[in-house]
Amino acid sequence: MPELPEVETMVRGIRPFVEGRTVKAVLRCRCSCKPISIRPRLELLAKRLVGRRIESVRRLGKRVVLGVSDGSAVVIEPRMTGLMLLSDPPDRLHLRIEWKFAGRAKYNSIWFWDRRGLGTVRLFAPGELERTLPANVLGPDALLMDAETWRERCRKTSQPIKVLLLDQRKVAGIGNLYASEILHVAKIHPAKAAGRLKADEIRRLSEATREVLEEAIRDEGSTLGDATYRTALNRNGRYQNKHRVYGRGDETCPTCSEAPIRRFVQAQRSTFFCPVCQHR
DNA sequence: ATTAATGTTCAGAA
DNA sequence: TTTCTGAACATTAA
Numbered sequence: 348m349p350e351l352p353e354v355e356t357m358v359r360g361i362r363p364f365v366e367g368r369t370v371k372a373v374l375r376c377r378c379s380c381k382p383i384s385i386r387p388r389l390e391l392l393a394k395r396l397v398g399r400r401i402e403s404v405r406r407l408g409k410r411v412v413l414g415v416s417d418g419s420a421v422v423i424e425p426r427m428t429g430l431m432l433l434s435d436p437p438d439r440l441h442l443r444i445e446w447k448f449a450g451r452a453k454y455n456s457i458w459f460w461d462r463r464g465l466g467t468v469r470l471f472a473p474g475e476l477e478r479t480l481p482a483n484v485l486g487p488d489a490l491l492m493d494a495e496t497w498r499e500r501c502r503k504t505s506q507p508i509k510v511l512l513l514d515q516r517k518v519a520g521i522g523n524l525y526a527s528e529i530l531h532v533a534k535i536h537p538a539k540a541a542g543r544l545k546a547d548e549i550r551r552l553s554e555a556t557r558e559v560l561e562e563a564i565r566d567e568g569s570t571l572g573d574a575t576y577r578t579a580l581n582r583n584g585r586y587q588n589k590h591r592v593y594g595r596g597d598e599t600c601p602t603c604s605e606a607p608i609r610r611f612v613q614a615q616r617s618t619f620f621c622p623v624c625q626h627r
Numbered sequence: 628a629t630t631a632a633t634g635t636t637c638a639g640a641a
Numbered sequence: 642t643t644t645c646t647g648a649a650c651a652t653t654a655a
Contacts, residue, residue, distance in 0.1 A: 348634060381650070409635075426635045428651080441651085463651045465635070506644085515636085523634055575652095615646080616634060 349425040351489055351520030352563035352586065353576055354406050357431040360579025361457050362404040364433060365413065368448040370396045376442035376458070383443050384467040392470050395419065396446075408485055408519035418473030423459055428575055429466030435581035436460045444468060462575055489520040490560055494553040501541040501549065508544065508552075509537035510614045521556070524569060524593045527619045529559045531592045531602070536625045537618045562586065592619035600624060 349357070373393035375382075385392060396415065403414035411431055413421040423431065433454040436442050443466070444459045459468060471479065487496060500517050501508070511517050512526040521529065530537050533555035535548055544552070563569065568584035570576045571594065576584060591601050596610035600621035610619050 350635095384649090424636080426649095427633080461650095463633095463649090465650055467636090504643095510644095513635090617632095 348427060348522060348524060348571075349429060349568075349576060350409060350522035350525050351406070351560055352525070352566075353568035353584065354409050354411060354425065354520075355564050356567045356578055356584070357425075358404055358406045358411055361431050361433060364452055364454040365401050365404050365446075365448070365457060367400065367402070368450065368452075369398065369400050370446060371449040372397060372445075372447040374445045374447065376439075376445055378441060378443060380441065380464055383461060383464045385444070386467075386469045389444070392421075392468070395470060396421070401448075406520075407480070408488065408515055409522065412476070420471045420476050422469045422471060422476065424467045424469075425461065426463075426465040426467070428463040429459060429461040430575070430577060431579055432458045432460055432577075432581070433579045437462070437575050437577065457579075484516060486514075486516050486518045489518050489556055492518060492553060492556060494550050497553045497556075498546075498549050501544055504542045505540045506542075507538045507613060508535060508541045509618050511541040513614065513616070520560070523616045524590075525559060525563065527593045527617075528591060529555045531619075531621060531625060532559055534624050536627050537613060537620050539627065562589070592621060595619060 373389065373396050375389050400416040401413050402416055405412050411423040415421065436458060441462045442458055442460050445456050447456050501511065504511065509526050509530060512521045512529065513523065533551040535552060563586040566584060566586035567578050567582065568576060569587040570583040571587055592608045595608045596619060597607045600606055600608055600623060603621060603623045606621055606623040608619055609622055610617055
């Protein structure tokens with residue numbers, strides 16, 4: 348499930364083989380499943396991109412953005428199971444789009460692979476991305492948040508802090524897995540109202556967010572047992588080995604060794620926490 | 628064999 | 642305005 352660390356890993360993985368290169372072709376991969384959402388349709392997308400250079404590869408929240416030489420931008424949204432790959436997809440059946448580049452390097456293509464097919468690919472005209480995703484739609488990046496920004500974002504809301512962490516308008520990049528991990532490190536109960544967090548809880552939240560996300564990036568993200576996330580070069584992430592609570596219901600808390608991790612549902616998603624470390 | 632669960636985003640309802 | 646629910650989809654486990 349690509350969240351900030353996984354998307355950052357994809358971006359860093361493909362960047363050296365994409366930036367500065369000219370698009371030679373954009374191809375639909377043969378795939379018997381329902382087609383994913385591509386706007387404009389693939390033939391038109393190809394026409395707009397072929398012959399142009401990709402000047403930048405960056406991450407916007409949980410999205411991958413390819414900056415094109417004419418000022419337009421390709422935005423890839425992996426959602427649940429989407430991956431950006433340089434080679435070796437988990438299977439060929441769910442390859443969706445291939446971008447081919449002119450010239451010869453170690454890798455001359457990138458692919459968007461997506462098993463469930465909930466991912467999307469969109470071309471934004473110059474300036475359109477800034478208009479479509481203004482600050483009130485996409486909050487500040489989780490890695491750039493300081494304690495003061497956290498305080499402002501959490502103000503005056505009864506939203507449980509775990510639910511707030513998932514709200515991309517409040518803060519961009521955190522998903523279900525890292526929300527549980529961050530709150531455990533910060534020692535904050537996931538159901539606590541964000542607006543009632545004390546100053547030192549806000550400080551811990553700010554520090555835990557950076558700590559968890561940066562370490563997860565160093566470990567190239569989390570590859571769960573039944574999930575399909577891999578790096579651009581078909582490696583497993585390693586951060587799953589360091590998960591403290593996510594997916595560890597009934598296991599003893601690694602921090603206090605005093606209680607089993609508990610699972611409950613918030614906003615229709617699983618939340619994991621330690622009732623001792625994260626009291627009240 | 629059917630059903631639930633998985634977790635991100637958006638449309639539409641409350 | 643804000644908050645919530647269901648749908649999009651494919652696969653696996655129960």
